[in-house]
Amino acid sequence: MIEFTRxxxxxxxxLLSTIGKTAxxxxxxxxxxxxxxxxxxxxxxxxISETEWVMLEVKIxxxxxxxxxxxxxxxxxxxxxxxxxxxxxxxxxxIRSWFSLELISLGGKIHFYVRAPKFFKNLIEAQLYxxxxxxxxxxxxxxxxNIPAYGTPQSNHKIWGVEFAFSKEDGYPIKTYVDYGLDKDxxxxxxxDPMTAMLEFLGSMSPAEQVWIQILIIAAQKRxxxxxxxxxxxxxxxxxxxxxxKLMKRxxxxxxxxxxxxPFGALALSPGERNTVEAIERSMDKIAFDCGFRAxxxxxxxxxxxxxxxxxxxSIKQFNSANLNGFKSGLTTGVSEEWHDxxxxxVEKMKRRxxxxxxxxxxxxxxxxxxxxxxxxxELATIFHFPGEVAATPTLxxxxxxxxxxxxxxxx
Numbered sequence: 001m002i003e004f005t006r007x008x009x010x011x012x013x014x015l016l017s018t019i020g021k022t023a024x025x026x027x028x029x030x031x032x033x034x035x036x037x038x039x040x041x042x043x044x045x046x047x048i049s050e051t052e053w054v055m056l057e058v059k060i061x062x063x064x065x066x067x068x069x070x071x072x073x074x075x076x077x078x079x080x081x082x083x084x085x086x087x088x089x090x091x092x093x094x095i096r097s098w099f100s101l102e103l104i105s106l107g108g109k110i111h112f113y114v115r116a117p118k119f120f121k122n123l124i125e126a127q128l129y130x131x132x133x134x135x136x137x138x139x140x141x142x143x144x145x146n147i148p149a150y151g152t153p154q155s156n157h158k159i160w161g162v163e164f165a166f167s168k169e170d171g172y173p174i175k176t177y178v179d180y181g182l183d184k185d186x187x188x189x190x191x192x193d194p195m196t197a198m199l200e201f202l203g204s205m206s207p208a209e210q211v212w213i214q215i216l217i218i219a220a221q222k223r224x225x226x227x228x229x230x231x232x233x234x235x236x237x238x239x240x241x242x243x244x245x246k247l248m249k250r251x252x253x254x255x256x257x258x259x260x261x262x263p264f265g266a267l268a269l270s271p272g273e274r275n276t277v278e279a280i281e282r283s284m285d286k287i288a289f290d291c292g293f294r295a296x297x298x299x300x301x302x303x304x305x306x307x308x309x310x311x312x313x314x315s316i317k318q319f320n321s322a323n324l325n326g327f328k329s330g331l332t333t334g335v336s337e338e339w340h341d342x343x344x345x346x347v348e349k350m351k352r353r354x355x356x357x358x359x360x361x362x363x364x365x366x367x368x369x370x371x372x373x374x375x376x377x378x379e380l381a382t383i384f385h386f387p388g389e390v391a392a393t394p395t396l397x398x399x400x401x402x403x404x405x406x407x408x409x410x411x412x
Contacts, residue, residue, distance in 0.1 A: 040089075040093070041366050043092060043093030044095055044365055047094060047095060048095070048365060054116060054117075055115050055140045055141065055142050056114045056116070056137055056138070057113055057137070057138055058112040058128065058135055058137055058386070059136040059138075060112070060132070060135050061134035061135065063388070064132070064134075065388060066386075067183055068182055068382060068385040069381070070131040070132065071385040072377040072381040073127070073131055074127050075217075075287070077120075077124065077127050078219075078289070079287050080096065081096060081219045082097075083095060083096040095365055096221075096364075097119075097120070098218035098363075099116045099120075099216070100113075101215045101380070101384045102115065102212070104143060104210070104211070107205060107206070107208065107209065108204065108206065110203055112384075115142075132386060143212075144212070147298065150298075150355040151355075156300055158300070158304040159298040159333065160296070160297050160332075161297075161358070162295055162312075162330070163293065163294045163330045163331040164294065164295070165330030165371070167320070167325060167326045168324075168326075169325075170236050171239045171240035171280060171283075172279075172280065172324050173282075173378070173379055174319045174320065174321065174324060174325045174375070174379050175319055175321040175382075176319075176378045176381075176382040177381065180192050194318040195382070196387065197314075198316065198318070200315075201312065201314075204311075208300050208303045209297070209299040209305070211296070211297050211298075212298075214294050214358060215292070215383065216291060216292040217289040219289060220374055222235045223235075223290070224238060237284050244280055247269070247276060248269070282378075283376055286377050289374070289375055290374060291375045291380070292363035292370050293373070294357075295316075296354065296358055319382060333347060334347060334350075335347060
């Protein structure tokens, strides 16, 4: 319904902007445009509703000796770009596949989930086992349906939700495990895993409290307007290159100057600026995704602790850097001043919406389309990976013993 309203309003604005003597000419175009859009979204909705999904829970062994680099390799398989052709998209509503990486605290017990179209189940399992031989993967029930939908008579929970956004342009990467030195192999006691703060927060929840963290990913596409062009679009790497040129002060060079000359600005870069340029260049070599990043804290009304709201926000700040990028709260289920929302009607509507959209994992297609941010495999692996001994969170579910391999001569 929200997407229908958006499409109709955009089309109506298009018509009204041309009203006058030419309205009789533009009216049929408006109606055809609106009908085409509605048909397109209708077929997409059918395709999405008929897609079979699988919820994979990953349990990790007590000892994980691999760096987040292993998760980078796993994440590469999610870069699925097939979306059919124009005819199948129009007639069948075929869309590109998206996936959800989820880190959940259910009463202080931490769980790792991967939600994906069932078609990819075997591929995902094979890739995970290849990088983490000691893990256990099993199909699980979707935890979101163990809680009555917010706003219904059966619901007795109070919730707070947030959609995170970047503090800078997409071309700037966040502080990753490489910046923390986890790509190397030092002794365990010298490792600093930025994910530890988030795990400790999740593990501190009481039995009645829950925290849901969800990162929705889809292969990045060209959605940035190309400077100097009317309709041509470019991918995020174009913006990243422009940032590098700006930092290197390359725009100061006039046309016809020696292309092999070292820009004067490059010689004047501070160590921090030089590290920023190197981080952006390293980021451009990675597979990238358009991402939606949201979280929900919920508990029974009498056990909801307001202090956990800034606690959740602070646990994400470990990935922020003053010279690079970071996360800030984008859309939240609140208003800055109480008088902005008479009787709390707007806030209640926000809570129902974020709960519904989290449940449906909707972000890239109707019923909800958010503003994605670009993260590459290195950034995603920093936020979502299986931690080693440095993360000693007691409530982090781990396998008691190493999973043994079946004998090769086992009869079939």
